[in-house]
Amino acid sequence: MNTASRTPTQQQEGRRTPWRLSRPWRTTAVSIHVIASVGWLGVHGSMLALTASTLAAPEFIPAAYTAAGALSSMLVLPLSAMALVSGLVLAIGTPWGLFRYYWVAAKLALTTLLFLGSNFSIGAEVRAVATAVAMEGATAVTPLDQTRTVGALAVSFCVIVIVTLLSTVKPFGRIRRRSRAAR
Numbered sequence: 001m002n003t004a005s006r007t008p009t010q011q012q013e014g015r016r017t018p019w020r021l022s023r024p025w026r027t028t029a030v031s032i033h034v035i036a037s038v039g040w041l042g043v044h045g046s047m048l049a050l051t052a053s054t055l056a057a058p059e060f061i062p063a064a065y066t067a068a069g070a071l072s073s074m075l076v077l078p079l080s081a082m083a084l085v086s087g088l089v090l091a092i093g094t095p096w097g098l099f100r101y102y103w104v105a106a107k108l109a110l111t112t113l114l115f116l117g118s119n120f121s122i123g124a125e126v127r128a129v130a131t132a133v134a135m136e137g138a139t140a141v142t143p144l145d146q147t148r149t150v151g152a153l154a155v156s157f158c159v160i161v162i163v164t165l166l167s168t169v170k171p172f173g174r175i176r177r178r179s180r181a182a183r
């Protein structure tokens with residue numbers, strides 16, 4: 001991934017900016033960002049695979065939901081917070097800016113929704129089902145619970161894939177601000 005060559009230069013931006021990451025810090029931040037965000041994608045994919053396997057084989061319910069609950073409580077919060085914070089640092093600390101390019105602004109909006117959804121909605125649901133299974137056994141999970149959990153994980157997994165593609169393709173170009181004269 002050659003991030004530097006595709007990044008707008010300060011000259012293209014046409015003005016001096018107050019704060020920029022130096023090259024080593026930028027490389028460090030991109031590395032942390034990619035490890036955290038792609039790790040988050042992998043953890044989400046694993047939770048999806050585990051819970052989806054129970055649709056065809058209900059005997060997997062205790063093992064699959066226990067494992068998915070553990071992934072959710074141990075990894076989703078740190079990875080998603082690291083992806084969001086490192087993304088903000090990269091956007092603010094490089095010429096990409098936070099609201100200068102559509103792909104960055106779209107990533108911010110989608111990642112914020114994903115962060116809230118995967119920690120407080122889907123994650124909470126998976127952890128609640130895992131606790132119920134641990135206390136009452138596989139019968140604590142209804143087919144409706146299973147379908148809802150798998151559906152929510154599938155949608156959020158697709159959104160993380162879209163965010164990853166926004167990062168590599170960097171589509172839609174620059175956000176144009178109306179000039180004072182035009183207003």
Ligand code: HEM
Nearest residue numbers: 001003037084087088090091096107108111163164167168
């Ligand atoms: C699920 C969430 C995210 C994923 C999967 C993700 C993924 C990635 C990947 C794979 C890259 C490397 C692309 C390349 O080098 O060509 C990247 C770069 C970048 N990301 Fe994210 N990202 C996420 C969230 C965010 C957020 C919330 C922001 C900030 C609003 C952000 C801002 C950036 C910026 C500015 C770069 C370019 C860094 C550079 O060129 O130095 N990302 N992201």
